[in-house]
Amino acid sequence: MAKIVPFKAVRPTRDKVSLVTSRSYEEYTPAELASQLDYNPFSFLHILNPAYVNLHKISTATRFKGVQLKYQEFKEEDVFKKEPNPVFFLYEIQSKNNTFTGIIAGTSIEDYKNNVIKKHEDTLAYRVELFKDYLHQTGFNTEPVLITYPQNNELQQWIDKRKQKRPLYLFSSLNKDKHTIWRIKEDEEIQWVQEQFEKMGNLYIADGHHRSASAEMLYDQDKDSGNTNLNHFMSFLICETNLKIYEYNRIVNDLNGLTKHAFLKALEKDFTIVNKDQELWKPKQKYQFGMYLDGDFYALTLKNTNFNSVMDGLDAQILYTKVLNPLLGIGDLRNDERIAYIPGSKPVTAIKEMVDGGDFEVGFMLYPASINEIKELADNNLIMPPKSTYIEPKFRSGLVVYEI
Template sequence: MAKIVPFKAVRPARDKVSIVTSRSYDEYSPAELASQLDYNPFSFLHVLNPAYVNLQKISTDTRLKAVNLKYNEFKESEVLKTEKQPIFFLYEIQSKGNSYTGIIAGTSIEDYRNNVIKKHEDTLSYRVDYFKEYLSKTGFNTEPVLITYPEKKEITEWIVKKKKEHPLYLFSSLNKDRHILWRIKDSEEIAWVQEQFEAIDSLYIADGHHRSASANMLHEQESGTGNENLNYFMSFLIAETDLKIYEYNRIIRDLNKVTKEQFINALSNDFTIENKHQELWKPKNKFSFGMYLDGEFYALHLKETNFSSSYEALDAKILYDKVLRPMLGIIDLRNDERIEYIPGSKPITDIKKMVDEGKFEVGFMLCPPTINDIKELADNNLIMPPKSTYIEPKFRSGLVIYEL
């Protein structure tokens, strides 16, 4: 039984929403970031990155306090406004030909601990610690955890009906995405939505494992303070049929001191290899891998496909076990500087270009996991290898803010 709650959100003034909200801070190149901060005084990036010119010269504690000050400045000048009562939101993102619609709500720390909210990724302790400090010192979060649930007819029909109403916001962002936000403030409607989720046995984290772990850690640290908001964290709840799951492709800087011929010959022990020459080939089926090496694309088809568990049968795990670790000497997928990751939402010509320019020697393209792969692992308390999934939609910073 999943528990969701409305919350008293902070959001941009209606006339400024298109210029306040931003993509995730990490998605901006240095030049894009400088442009936004130099020419748009209303951008939420000013909150996320105050005094950006001196960012490397100040301590983390000083920076987080500056974030809090800038955030309150935005509230005092009414760039940001606080809702009068706890509510839900319905949010639609139209991006690159895809449409995603979900509910923005508070989800329960207790459900997270009791595995009603299930996980499929491991977390890094330093990142969890940092974001816990971020939440504690800034007092807010604007990046919800992306949570998916099994499609439910009643919720789907309600969403279709709700989207016919006049929205609070309707705007386009500079990357040509379209954003629509509706408020759900009627108490009976809120109670109905809560009842629908109470009938759902399990929710699944699609993206935001570090954020949810940080909220849990903060709750442990500050429980007993009487702050009810600490009992929940903001989530964007979307039906599993609406998720777009991409793979993370791998690019490697060298062949670990072997020649191309030796490498391909070693691959032939476990894979059937097809030379695709200049065809931009990408796998469409499990147990197949694309490879770009020395100006040519190859299709690698795994010969033996019987595995003892769903975890061992993951393509990312297979590539690691058969190629990356034994042949290329890459042990630590998170920290080895010889490997980098390209989300499957990017064209494979990006991989080709990086290899052709000599920055990397070989690239591997994978088939994305399915939602059933993710759920099966989560249901069995198993963890995917690092960088196994890149999941859309991505939430817009500064659109809806959860205060602690």
């Protein structure tokens, strides 16, 4: 039984929402970041980067304090307002190719601890600790955990009907996506939505494993403070059929001392290889892999597809056990500097350009994992290899704030 709760959200005023919200901080190039910080005084990026005007490096603790002070400044200047009562939000992101709709709510630390909310990715201890300190020092979070739930026809009918009402926000972002938010504040409606989630057996984290782990660590650290906001963390809950799951493709610096001929010969042990020449080829089904090497694209098809577990049969794991580790000498997928990752949302030409540029010698394209594979891994307490999935939608920073 999954428990979700409304919360007293902090959000931008209606007239400033399109100016305040931003993409994730890491997605901006230095030039884009400078432009936003120079010309948009309302951008949430000013909160995330409070030392920008000082143009010098500061300690982590000083930066976190600066984030907290800048956030308070935005509130004092009425850029943000706080809901007087706990609410849910219904949020739709409409891009050129996809439309995503989900519910913004608080999800339970207790459910997370008891594996009602299930995980499929590992976390790095230092990143969990760092974000826990960030939450503790700043007192807020604006990056919800992306959580998926099973298909629920009643809930979907309610969403479709609720979207016919007047929204709280309707705005477009600079990447031409359209964003619409409806506020759910009526007690009966909130209770009905909660009851729908109580009927569900499990929820699954799609993206945000470090954020949820940090929320748990903060709860363990500060639970005796009496702060009940620590009992939950903000999540964006979306139906599993509405997720867009991309692969993470791999590029490697070198062939680990092998010649091109020797490498192709070694691949023939496990794969049927077809040279696609200049065709921008991507895998069309599971157990197929694309490869770009020395100006040509190749289609690699796995010969033996009998596996004892879902982990062994995961395409990202197959590439590691059959190619990256034994042939190219890649041991630690997370830390080896010879390998880099490109999300499947980017075109194949991005891999071609990076290999042709000379910094990398070979690129591999994978077929994306399915939601059923992700859930089966989570159900069996198995962890995906690093950088196995790139999942949309992505949430805008500064759109909804959960205060701790």
